[in-house]
Amino acid sequence: MAEFPPLYIQNSLTRKKELFTPLKPPHVGMYVCGPTVYSNVHLGNVRTFLTFDIVYRYLIYLGYHVRYVRNITDVGHLTGDSDAGEDKISKKARLEKLEPMEVVQKYTNDFHDVMRVFNMKSPSIEPSATGHIVEQIGMIEAILDRGYAYQSNGSVYFNVRKYNEDFDYGVLSGRKIDDLINNTRSLDGQDEKNDPLDFALWKKADSSHLMKWPSPWSIGFPGWHLECSVMSTKYLGPQFDIHGGGMDLKFPHHECEIAQNAGATAQSHSVRYWMHGNMLTVNGRKMAKSEGNGFTPEELITGNHALLERGYSPMTVRFFMLQGHYASPLDFSNAALQAAEKGLERLMSALTTLETLPTKANSRNPDVDITSLSDRCIKAMGDDFNTPILISVLFDAVKLVNSIASDHIAIDATQKADLEELFNGYVFDILGLMREDKGSGNNNVxxxxxLDLLVKLRGNAKSNKDWQTADAIRTALGELGISIKDSKEGSTWERD
RNA sequence: GGUCCGAUGGCCGAGUGGCUAGGCUCAGCUCUGCAAAAGCUGCUACAGCGGUUCGAAUCCGCUUCGGACCUCCA
Structure with a gap:
């Protein structure tokens, strides 16, 4: 433990900020609930995956060996043709005349594309629910054996009341079973259940259901919460370190997961640190598929959506999100995106400035205190992955670099290298930001x-006080989206 | 209705008892042929009311407003 800097994590289970101590250091097991692949992911979904991308990256940065498991939910929602026309998934499959697995493949591909665009690291394992039917049946049997589930008309339901006698149903979400009973709405298909609180482990498929498997109880499909219990256990063991997901999954999804794991093994607390990311909101309301206030990455980049005044690059969005803490709600707005865009630009151009900074031997500058900056960065990330604080420290470093450049303060090569290491580590490795070549692909050698030549010619014109030529070049390049920055040392160009 | 969370400067967004992040915007200055960039300076806020305290944005209570979950949802 001593070899790792302290890391505190806000644990949803205990509602406290706790010192992170992995079960088997230096190994860390982390499970994150992935997408249900029946439609395009939207920006709100992206936020959650970004949160855990940061967690993953930081743990790696600290030197942990992380096994990051993030599932693909590809069963449980794909019903067949029905007259109701309300189930969007089945409607989609029917309209597009696709096999359910084609729908799954299509949106899995989309999901992966989105993850790539936002520079998310791939998980170590990305298991799918349909690939683990056998294991899911096995877990149901274990739960049945322990008496925490019952069969009803070919389906199997989890007996919440029975479970609650031995364990605590509601530990995670802070719910009391009696309150839940009073507030449970009546839903279809509840007549098979002994109790409205019970949830399905296995559902018997009706004839219209397209995805179904044989089981000891019926031809059917697994319940919605089961896959995560099964796959986390399979790849991370009966007990593991971190389980993450969006806040909206806390209840009932994660509560049921806990119940299933405990019900199957009689061992509670399979997860040591539960982490929940907060929601992305639009005008104060949660971005959600049902609200219709989400948009796809393509719409985001092109700006082709009613909510978007114009397009924003993926890194702008990434940076925007990281300027808020993952556990707080974050409100989407064009003004905030535009502010983030400028801030990111300033951060990135400071990196370029740093690269070109001259060094002088034996000119170690005592004001350039990289140790202090580095300590503040570690402390920020160690305090529940506080990226906003981290970014504020990085901007202090930006200011330092710019001051050095504009005041011609001397630093030595070691200090420069240390600064570069700091920036590279935090900006690229941990925050996962990338330099974006803007413009339309004309960025070849x-x-x-x-451009270098034009800038040089303009420099000559400037030397000759031929302002007309110099300004003509600057204006023309400006119209092409290239801006010129002058300084005493000469001029540089960059794409807007 | 139940459970929980939040309300911070022109905007976004950190911060949980004293040391008053950061980004964006705006104004002034420096630099500059001009401009941009950069630097410096300024704008100093914690919904309202009461309480605890030597001291509160930070703790407690009430009020108002907002949100999340309770149903698939990241």
Whole structure:
């Protein structure tokens, strides 16, 4: 433990900020609930995956060996043709005349594309629910054996009341079983249940259901919560370190997961640190598929959506999200995105400035206190992954770099290297930001060389006080989306 | 209705008892042929009311407003 800097995590289970101590250091097991692949992911979904991308990246940065499991939910929602026309999934499958697995493949691909665009690291294992039917049946049998489930008309339900006698149903979400009973709404298909609180482990499929498997109880499909219990256990063991997901999954999904694991093994607390990311909101309301206030990455980049004044790059969005803490709600707005865009630009151009900073031997500058900056960064991330604080420290470093550049303060090569290491570690490795070549793909070597040449010619014109030519070049390049920055040392260009 | 969370400057967004993040915007200055960039300076806030305390944005109570979950949802 001593070899790792302290990391505190807000544990949803205990509602406290706790020192993170993995079960088997240096190994860490982390499970995150992935998407249900029946439609395009939207920006709100992206936020949650970003949160755990940061967790994953930071744990790796600290030197942990992380096994990151994030599932693909590809069963449980795909019903067949029905007259109701209200089930969007089945409607989609029917309209597009697709096999359910084609729908799954299509949106899994989309999901992966989105993850790539936002520079999310791939998980170590990405298991799918349909690939673990056998294991799910096995877990149901274990739960039945222990008496926490019952069969009803070919389906199997989890007996919440029975479970609650031996364990505590509601530990995670802070719910009392009696309150739940009073507030449970009546839903279809509850007549098979002994108690409205009970939830399905296995559902018998009706004839219209397209995805179904044989089981000891019926031809059917697994319940919605079971896959996560099964796959986390399979790949991370009966007890593991971190389980993450969006806040909206806390109840009932994660509560049921806890119940299933405990019900199957008689061992409670399979997860040591539960982490929940907060919601992305639009005008104060949760971005959700049902609200219709989400948008796809393509819409985001092109700006082709009613909510978007214009397009924003994925890194702008990533940076925008990281300027808020994952556990707080974050409100989407064009103004905030635009502010983030400028801030990110300033951060990135400071990196370029740093690269070109001259160094002088034996000119170690005592004001350049990289140790202090580094300590503040570690402390920020160690305090429940506080990326906003981290970013504020990075901007202090930006200011330092810019001051050095504009005041011509001397630093030595070691200090420069340390600064570069700091930036590279936090900006690229941990925050996962990337330099974005904006513009339309004309960023090849030739065009760069041409730009260098033009800037040089303009420099000559400036030397000759030929302001007309110099300004003509600057204006023309500006119209092409290239801006020129002058300084005493000369001029540089960059794409807007 | 139940459970929980929140209300911070022009905007976004950290911060949980004294040391008053950061980004964006705006104004002034420096630099500059001009501009941009960069630097410096300024704008100093914690919904309202009461309480605890030497001291509260931070703790407690009440009020108002907002949100999440209770149903698939990241």
């Amino acid at each position: 030739e065009s760069s060389a041409l």
